[in-house]
Amino acid sequence: MKYQPIIGLETHVELKTKSKMFCSCSADYFGKEPNTYVCPVCLGLPGALPVPNKTAIEWCIKIALALNCKISNISKFDRKNYFYPDLPKGYQISQYDEPFGLEGNIKLKTKNIRIRRVHMEEDTGKLLHANVGGKKVSLIDFNRSGVPLVEIVTEPDFENAPQVAEYLQKLQQIIRYLDVSNADMEKGDMRLEPNISLVSRISNFQFPISSENLPKYKVEVKNINSFRFVARAIEAEIIRQGELLNRDETPTQETRGWDEKKGTTVSQRSKEEAHDYRYFPEPDIPPITFGLREIRAVREQIPELPDEKRKRFEKEYGLSSHDVDILTRERSAADYYEQAVKDGSKHSLTPKKIANYIINKKPDMDKTVPGELVELILVTHQTTEVSSEELKQAVRQVLLENPKAVGDYKAGKTQVLGFLIGKVRAQLPPKSSSEGIRELIEQALK
Numbered sequence: 001m002k003y004q005p006i007i008g009l010e011t012h013v014e015l016k017t018k019s020k021m022f023c024s025c026s027a028d029y030f031g032k033e034p035n036t037y038v039c040p041v042c043l044g045l046p047g048a049l050p051v052p053n054k055t056a057i058e059w060c061i062k063i064a065l066a067l068n069c070k071i072s073n074i075s076k077f078d079r080k081n082y083f084y085p086d087l088p089k090g091y092q093i094s095q096y097d098e099p100f101g102l103e104g105n106i107k108l109k110t111k112n113i114r115i116r117r118v119h120m121e122e123d124t125g126k127l128l129h130a131n132v133g134g135k136k137v138s139l140i141d142f143n144r145s146g147v148p149l150v151e152i153v154t155e156p157d158f159e160n161a162p163q164v165a166e167y168l169q170k171l172q173q174i175i176r177y178l179d180v181s182n183a184d185m186e187k188g189d190m191r192l193e194p195n196i197s198l199v200s201r202i203s204n205f206q207f208p209i210s211s212e213n214l215p216k217y218k219v220e221v222k223n224i225n226s227f228r229f230v231a232r233a234i235e236a237e238i239i240r241q242g243e244l245l246n247r248d249e250t251p252t253q254e255t256r257g258w259d260e261k262k263g264t265t266v267s268q269r270s271k272e273e274a275h276d277y278r279y280f281p282e283p284d285i286p287p288i289t290f291g292l293r294e295i296r297a298v299r300e301q302i303p304e305l306p307d308e309k310r311k312r313f314e315k316e317y318g319l320s321s322h323d324v325d326i327l328t329r330e331r332s333a334a335d336y337y338e339q340a341v342k343d344g345s346k347h348s349l350t351p352k353k354i355a356n357y358i359i360n361k362k363p364d365m366d367k368t369v370p371g372e373l374v375e376l377i378l379v380t381h382q383t384t385e386v387s388s389e390e391l392k393q394a395v396r397q398v399l400l401e402n403p404k405a406v407g408d409y410k411a412g413k414t415q416v417l418g419f420l421i422g423k424v425r426a427q428l429p430p431k432s433s434s435e436g437i438r439e440l441i442e443q444a445l446k
């Protein structure tokens with residue numbers, strides 16, 4: 001390859017606050033009947049005044065802190081003016097020169113990605129292009145209008161699509177650990193915009209690239225809603241721009257869209273400059289100041305994040321990085337594992353054995369509480385064979401002797417299974433291999 005790709009990424013994350021960014025409408029709009037979650041503020045009616053959502057701002061700062069950003073002491077909202085039917089006010093309330101967070105980073109395996117800014121804004125309505133009575137029409141649903149959005153902008157530090165994919169996995173995981181968004185791609189909770197340019201490999205440059213060494217153009221691919229598509233869009237752009245450069249043409253600075261069917265990007269509009277948006281301070285919302293104490297209070301709400309947790313799991317439980325990656329993928333799974341380790345230590349079950357069991361057998365963590373899991377692991381580690389008749393007999397007896405547990409189970413407290421399994425095991429000779437106890441009990445209690 002003659003050219004080195006240079007990629008920067010803008011990511012929009014929709015927050016799962018109860019209400020919208022500047023009004024009290026519910027922000028839980030997904031799948032609801034169109035235009036039922038609206039009010040004068042989010043419809044942009046004349047005279048309606050925005051009132052910022054404090055939780056949304058705190059969550060934006062939480063994200064910024066988790067990404068190692070500096071938090072500005074003073075921030076403000078600005079109006080970004082442009083005309084589009086999904087934007088009823090004719091401007092979007094966003095942040096321009098004083099965002100909440102600045103200069104953070106996410107560490108990938110082999111490189112550091114700098115985060116330029118983290119800012120707060122509001123979502124737009126949603127356009128739907130349909131066919132009504134044989135006519136092509138565009139319909140607008142304003143339920144999404146005004147839902148809090150956090151935008152995370154990186155420096156142009158990515159060298160290829162796999163790095164972008166790794167970054168996105170990490171970002172999504174951090175957002176989910178923070179519990180501020182479902183970060184669900186299918187529902188549009190996260191929307192991605194890669195910016196791509198190519199530079200000749202013979203020119204003298206190194207990452208991180210200083211702004212004077214950046215190519216004179218960049219192409220932004222808008223609104224991609226899948227990690228896979230973002231990688232494909234980047235690959236397709238690298239090929240398209242490479243071909244232009246080979247012909248001694250400079251790619252046009254523009255915004256393009258991703259056409260999944262064609263597997264190519266398509267031109268949408270030539271890129272606007274910041275001054276086209278006529279940004280100016282939002283006059284209806286005073287600047288927002290943060291004291292150290294307020295920032296500290298937000299910082300204290302941040303849980304242990306994936307990188308720290310991975311390190312601690314490796315050290316504390318002696319696990320491989322592969323095992324740790326799986327166990328910490330979700331915060332709830334990591335918590336589950338740690339509880340099982342605690343419960344298991346009473347039976348001298350090692351953290352490694354528990355990790356192996358979880359990783360290989362993939363137990364349903366919603367149905368099996370950690371204590372029960374420990375029982376299951378103990379059971380699988382037994383060896384002596386017991387006849388199925390013996391086993392059935394033991395189950396029958398235990399169920400007879402424990403009517404309360406049986407009642408609880410039938411009332412839906414399935415966690416008593418662990419207790420019953422333990423009782424059955426106690427009936428059997430030591431070291432019995434008693435696979436199938438669980439199934440027998442479940443059958444008997446159907």
Ligand code: ADP
Nearest residue numbers: 006007008009154155156195196197214215218
């Ligand atoms: P704009 O003002 O047009 O939105 P910015 O300079 O704010 O442009 O950058 C937007 C995004 O584009 C950032 O993620 C940035 O890292 C990235 N970017 C900037 N220049 C380039 C370039 N030459 N090639 C690829 N990405 C770039």
Ligand code: MG
Nearest residue numbers: 010193195220
């Ligand atoms: Mg942009």
Ligand code: ZN
Nearest residue numbers: 023025039042
């Ligand atoms: Zn509203």
